[in-house]
């Protein structure tokens with residue numbers, strides 16, 4: 001069995017996948033809201049260590065899904081990842097899906113040819129944190145990606161025939177930036193060629209992050225006022241009403257941070273999702289109790 005370097009995070013949809021740590025931590029690690037890898041110094045593990053971990057799991061040779069951890073395995077050199085993917089295929093002959101987290105920086109840094117090559121070797125799904133489509137807000141939270149550049153990176157992954165699972169954070173701009181956060185997020189989603197899965201999470205700050213998070217808003221002369229559950233559900237309802245994708249998107253709010261778990265396909269289930277949200281906005285007994293929420 002593998003001795004993981006804790007903490008290990010994986011998306012909810014990878015609950016039954018084999019997890020292989022290719023890197024430790026996050027190559028960027030500076031987003032003001034994110035404490036996931038704050039205890040780790042980023043490093044790429046050696047091929048030797050990674051192959052040993054794969055060997056120790058090869059008793060499960062019928063496994064079909066592998067998730068490459070930690071925070072952005074796509075930060076590794078393409079040739080290195082190709083070696084890992086090749087070894088995985090040899091060890092798990094029935095392998096159908098290899099996935100990893102990929103930050104906006106990772107996708108921009110890889111050329112179209114590199115993404116094509118990774119896809120050919122089996123990397124078929126990337127989990128990507130959009131967080132917001134509003135450029136100003138992204139600067140406030142120190143993930144200062146230009147939304148047009150994000151669309152460029154995401155479209156490159158689609159062109160390589162990779163699937164994309166993207167996340168947005170409800171409440172990220174607080175009450176004051178809520179309107180532009182949601183409107184620009186919908187615009188970015190609508191601009192992308194194909195986001196296969198879209199999930200929302202609700203903002204939750206750890207005590208280690210709060211001070212710096214608030215200070216960055218104050219520096220821009222903006223006060224951060226937390227959104228409550230009702231505000232976030234209203235954001236979600238507005239978001240869903242504004243999403244008109246080029247190709248169908250499976251929409252989910254199944255992450256444990258959410259007040260209301262939702263699942264549907266956009267645009268087909270738009271009215272149903274909006275209806276459920278409208279009911280929940282008026283009836284808080286429909287919401288997940290606090291003790292069942294988390295990260």
Ligand SMILES: C[S@@+](CC[C@H](N)C(=O)[O-])C[C@H]1O[C@@H](n2cnc3c(N)ncnc32)[C@H](O)[C@@H]1O
Nearest residue numbers: 033034071101102103128129167201202203204
């Ligand atoms: C490992 S990252 C995703 C992949 C990649 N590192 C990136 O940033 O695109 C995990 C995701 O968890 C979410 N997340 C992290 N901290 C959060 C917080 N404090 N509140 C809500 N969501 C958070 C963000 O959507 C973030 O993109």
Ligand code: SF4
Nearest residue numbers: 026029030031034071
């Ligand atoms: S959100 Fe992603 S890129 Fe930002 S610090 Fe967290 S893991 Fe790293």
